[in-house]
Structures are given as structure tokens and as C-alpha cells.
Amino acid sequence: MEKKVNGEALKAIGFTEGKIIGMILTQAASVTTDAATLLGxxxxLNEYPESFLDDPEWKSVAQAMVEAANAAVDTTIPLVGNPDAFAxxxxEFIEAGATTQMTTAMKLPITIAGALMPDAHQGYGLPIGGVLxxxxxxxxYGVGVDIGCRMALSITDIPVEFFRANEARFKRxxxxxxxxxxxxxxKGREKIDHAVLENETFQITGLLRGLKERAAAQLGTSGGGNHFAEWGVIDFAESDAELGIEKGQYLAFLTHSGSRGLGATIAGHYTRLAKSICPLPPEAANLAWLDLDSEAGQEYWLAMNLAGDYASACHAVIHRKMLQSVGAGLLGKVExxxxxxWxxxxxxxxxxxxxxGATPAGKGVMGIIPGSMTAPGFLVRGKGEAAAINSASHGAGRQMSRTQxxxxxxxxxxxxxxKANEVTLIGAGTDEAPMAYKDIRQxxxxxxxxxxxxxxxxxxxVRMAGDGSRED
Structure with missing residues (x-):
């Protein structure tokens, strides 16, 4: 029988010679997935091992990868906080792993307060859906790998009936x-110019200077995984004076994506730096912090904000191009x-x-909480609940791992x-199927x-990456 994967194939997608490849080959022999899907x-797994820590088939490999990448740390900083003092x-919708991670975060000597949102699930360091x-x-890693990942919604003046009559054009x-x-x-002339590329923060460190060219190439693009761009119908049951939108239905364009390679590289670099200067017990190692009075802390803060501005610019480019291509006027925008x-x-x-993985929900602050490719999303206005640290969920949250x-x-x-929900899908694998997500209404x-x-x-x-990670 032909092997599904071998060492050369694994090295070709980024793995390095050693123990991890051996573990993968052993595990791969026991799975029934076809070779192409398995390599995807x-x-x-190679890019985001933290997202596989709760995966029954691959968690041991993911844990070994995390440990290998981050090495052992000295357990010199005691965990002294109140582990149960978070809302x-x-x-009933939150898995035990997420609660355990939040409990650990509450023990940090720098922690003031915490909260866990209803879409929470286990992450890397702070749980996804965790607020600290x-x-x-x-x-x-309390911020995350995809720094500044965001939602952006454009409400257009195109009648819903026109969209339904011209779906082929909108798909094209x-x-x-x-x-x-x-x-x-x-590449080349395809690259898009934007003021964010002139941000002086790109010049403050060698790391950021080296990332500018990559950032320029990826400006106006979206990542894999659960990132999407979609047309849909937004229904205002009542008029909204702040947005200036009358009661009724409108065609809207919604996107979800982040800071691409720029943010991921910043996250990796400063997490390693934080771990080198902030030794914590093993269970808290991924919660290493940077003091904002330190040079490293100030560097990260500036780099994080640059990544956030860059993510916003990516959405701005995508929305501008999309609305221009279909001749749409903009009635309102929320992101x-x-x-x-913050x-x-x-x-x-x-x-x-x-x-x-949580939405700002200060009093009067607007945000978007998506469901899945077939489930509705919600335009919301925050109530400013202090116990939740002025936050809400950022989506429905997964109820199945990608492998499951x-x-x-x-x-x-x-x-x-x-078909049952009359949704046209471009791209996306079954790892992003609607059934993999919690019920957004709950x-x-x-x-x-x-x-x-x-x-x-x-x-x-809805458009997503072809198999959740790459183009068709």
C-alpha cells in the first residue's frame, strides 16, 4: 500500500528533520484521511499547532511541537492571583480546556480581572473567547497570533432584488x-498602495523593516481558516439613528480577516522574547508578558498597533474594490x-x-458577531458591562475541531x-462546515x-480559502 505521506513531503511543507516528523508518520498510519486532505x-498543524491542542488525533504531536518551539522555562515567577475571580x-457552551486556561491566567501577578465569553474554546495561552x-x-499570546483580526461590514444602496437577479455578476x-x-x-503591478505602508513604525526595528515588503505584497488579501468575504442581507427591524439607516433590508458586504504574515511574525517574535525575560511555570508559559515600561514592551505595543492598522487597511482595500466593482454606494460601515x-x-x-477572540462592547460601541457560512451574524451595540470587561463573543465558536x-x-x-439555506459557497473545506460551529442563537x-x-x-x-488554508 502506498504511504499517505513521507518525510520528504513533510519537509516540503515546512517540517524539519527530527522527532516531530517521526511522530507524524506514526500517527498518519492510523488515520483514514486521503493524502491530499492529510497534507492540507x-x-x-505546522503553521498553527496551538489550534490542534484539543484535537484527539493530533494533540500529542501539537503538544510536542509547542514544547519544542518554546523550550523549558524557569519556574521563578509564582502564580499568586485568585483563580476563580472571573465572570x-x-x-454550558464552554469546554473545560478553556476554563482551565482562564483559571491559569487569573493567577498571574499582573492580572486585575478576567471574563470568558460564551463562544470560548481552548487556545494557545489565553483561551479564544478570553478577556484579561x-x-x-x-x-x-493574550492578543493572539493573528493580531488585529477584525470584522468589517459595508451596508450598500444596492437593492436586495438586484443582487438576487444578478448573482452571477456578484459571484464573478x-x-x-x-x-x-x-x-x-x-506581485508586481498587482500590489496595492495604501497610506499604512508609509507608517513610520515600520522603521523602528529591523524586524519590522524586514516585514514591510511582505506586508505590501499581502495588503488587501485574506488568510485561510475561518476568514471570509461574503455578500448577504442585513435586516434592520427598527431604524438606527446613529448609523442613519432606516428600517428595512439592505444588501451588505461582510469580511473577516487579520494582519496576515505581518501579525503572525510579530506575535512569534515577541512571545519568544517575553518567555526569555518572564519565566513562568509550564502551565502558564504561553502567558509570558512584557512590561510596558520596558523597551521590549514599548516595541511590541507599537508593532501590535501597526498590525492592527494594517488589518484595517486590508479590509478597507477589499471593501473599496468590491463596492466599486459592482457599482455600490455606501450607506453605512461598522468594523x-x-x-x-487596549x-x-x-x-x-x-x-x-x-x-x-472577543468583541469590544463598551457602552454604545458597535460591533459585528458572525455565525457561520449559513448561520446569521449580528450587528450589535455594547451595553458596557463591567463584569465582562466591556466585551462580548466574537462569533459562534467551534464545537468540533478541524480534524473532527x-x-x-x-x-x-x-x-x-x-442548499437548505440558499447560500452560494466559493472555496472552504468541511473543516469550516456550518455544523462544526456552535449555535449562534444560543x-x-x-x-x-x-x-x-x-x-x-x-x-x-460566501468566499473562503479553497480548503481552509490555500487557494483552489
Whole structure:
């Protein structure tokens, strides 16, 4: 029988000779996935091992990769905080691993407060859906790898009926005006200029100077995984004076993506630096922080904000191109970061609020909480709930790991779900199937104290990376 993968194939997608390759080959022999799908999955494993830590088939390999990449640290900083002093919203929807990670984060001597959102699941360091307020310190993996990952919504003046009558045109332009997948970018004259590339922060360190060319090539593109660009119908049950939108249905364009290779490289570099100067016990090693009074802390803070500005610029480029291509006028726009840290006032004290996969929901602050490729998303306005550190969920949250989804969900079942919801899908593998996600309505019901719903967005045409990581 022909082997599904071999050492040369693994090295070709980025693995290096050693123990990890041996572990992968051993595990690969026991899985039933075909070779092409398996290599796609292993590419994701190499890029984001933290997302496989709860995967029943690959967690041992992922753990070994994390340990190998981050080495042992001295357990010199004691964990002294109150592990139970954090608010939890929708605990019945949250897996134990996420709660354990939040409990560890609450023990850090820099921690002031914490909260766990109803879409929470286990991550790398701080759980996805975790919110942590600290005193004068920033945790790179409390922000996350995809720094400044964000949502952006453009409400257009194109009638919904026109979209339905001209779906072929909208599909053609959705393909033409977007580019997806890990590592993908533009070349030569395709590259897009934007003021963010003139940001002086690119010149403050050799690392950032070296990343500028890559950032320029990827400006206006989207990543793999759960990143998307989609057309849909947004329904305002009531008029919204702040947005200037009357009651009714509108055609809208919604995107989800982040800071691409720029943010990932910044995250990796400063996490390694934080670990070298902030030794913690093994269970807390990925929560190493940088003091904002230090040179390293200031460097990261500036680099993080640059990555956030860059993510915003990527969305701005995509939305401008898309709306121009279909002749749409803009009636209103809403956008928000997640995977970021902010300086905010909490209970009269300035704190650093990390929202790793959480939406800012201060009083009156607008944001977008998506569901899945067939489930609705919600335009919301924050209530400013202090116990939640002025936050809400950033989506529905996964209920299946990527490996579980690929194993359990068939293409036929996914197509049936899309057809039942009248959604046209371009790209995406079964790892992003709607059934892999929690019920967004249940998640929203668990956070009525955190946000008011302003409008509901129903996806109708969705584009994602071809298999969750690369182009078709």
C-alpha cells in the first residue's frame, strides 16, 4: 500500500528533520484521511499547532511541537492571583480546556480581572473567547497570533432584488476582487498602495523593516481558516439613528480577516522574547508578558498597533474594490478588532485589556458577531458591562475541531446545508462546515446582558480559502 505521506513531503511543507516528523508518520498510519486532505491538515498543524491542542488525533504531536518551539522555562515567577475571580457567560457552551486556561491566567501577578465569553474554546495561552485585564503589562499570546483580526461590514444602496437577479455578476466579482490563503499575496503591478505602508513604525526595528515588503505584497488579501468575504442581507427591524439607516433590508458586504504574515511574525517574535525575560511555570508559559515600561514592551505595543492598522487597511482595500466593482454606494460601515489589546479604564484604574477572540462592547460601541457560512451574524451595540470587561463573543465558536469536522462531516452533508439555506459557497473545506460551529442563537442568548442586537445579517454568497488554508 502506498504511504499517505513521507518525510520528504513533510519537509516540503515546512517540517524539519527530527522527532516531530517521526511522530507524524506514526500517527498518519492510523488515520483514514486521503493524502491530499492529510497534507492540507498537516500544513495547518505546522503553521498553527496551538489550534490542534484539543484535537484527539493530533494533540500529542501539537503538544510536542509547542514544547519544542518554546523550550523549558524557569519556574521563578509564582502564580499568586485568585483563580476563580472571573465572570463566565454561557458556561454550558464552554469546554473545560478553556476554563482551565482562564483559571491559569487569573493567577498571574499582573492580572486585575478576567471574563470568558460564551463562544470560548481552548487556545494557545489565553483561551479564544478570553478577556484579561492586566496592570501595565501586555501578553503577546493574550492578543493572539493573528493580531488585529477584525470584522468589517459595508451596508450598500444596492437593492436586495438586484443582487438576487444578478448573482452571477456578484459571484464573478467576489472571486476577482479577493485573494485568500496562507502565504498568498500580490506581485508586481498587482500590489496595492495604501497610506499604512508609509507608517513610520515600520522603521523602528529591523524586524519590522524586514516585514514591510511582505506586508505590501499581502495588503488587501485574506488568510485561510475561518476568514471570509461574503455578500448577504442585513435586516434592520427598527431604524438606527446613529448609523442613519432606516428600517428595512439592505444588501451588505461582510469580511473577516487579520494582519496576515505581518501579525503572525510579530506575535512569534515577541512571545519568544517575553518567555526569555518572564519565566513562568509550564502551565502558564504561553502567558509570558512584557512590561510596558520596558523597551521590549514599548516595541511590541507599537508593532501590535501597526498590525492592527494594517488589518484595517486590508479590509478597507477589499471593501473599496468590491463596492466599486459592482457599482455600490455606501450607506453605512461598522468594523471592530478582536485579537488585540487596549488601554482602558476599569473601575477607575487604567488597565491593559486583552481580547483574544472577543468583541469590544463598551457602552454604545458597535460591533459585528458572525455565525457561520449559513448561520446569521449580528450587528450589535455594547451595553458596557463591567463584569465582562466591556466585551462580548466574537462569533459562534467551534464545537468540533478541524480534524473532527473533516472526519465527521461529508461534502454531501455540507452541500445539503448550504442548499437548505440558499447560500452560494466559493472555496472552504468541511473543516469550516456550518455544523462544526456552535449555535449562534444560543451564544447570543447567553450574552443579552452584554449587547443589544441592532440588525441581523444573513449570508447569501460566501468566499473562503479553497480548503481552509490555500487557494483552489
Amino acid at each position: 491538515l498537516l500544513t495547518k 463566565v457567560y454561557g458556561p 485585564a492586566t496592570r501595565n503589562a501586555v501578553i503577546p 466579482e467576489l472571486i476577482a476582487q479577493t485573494k485568500f490563503g496562507a502565504g498568498n499575496g500580490f 471592530n478588532h478582536h485579537n488585540f489589546a 488601554k482602558e479604564i476599569l473601575n477607575g484604574e487604567e488597565v491593559i485589556v486583552h481580547r483574544k 469536522a473533516v472526519k465527521k462531516i461529508t461534502r454531501e452533508a455540507m452541500r445539503a446545508e448550504l 451564544v447570543m442568548s447567553a450574552q443579552t446582558d452584554l449587547v443589544d442586537t441592532i440588525a441581523m445579517f444573513t449570508p447569501k454568497m
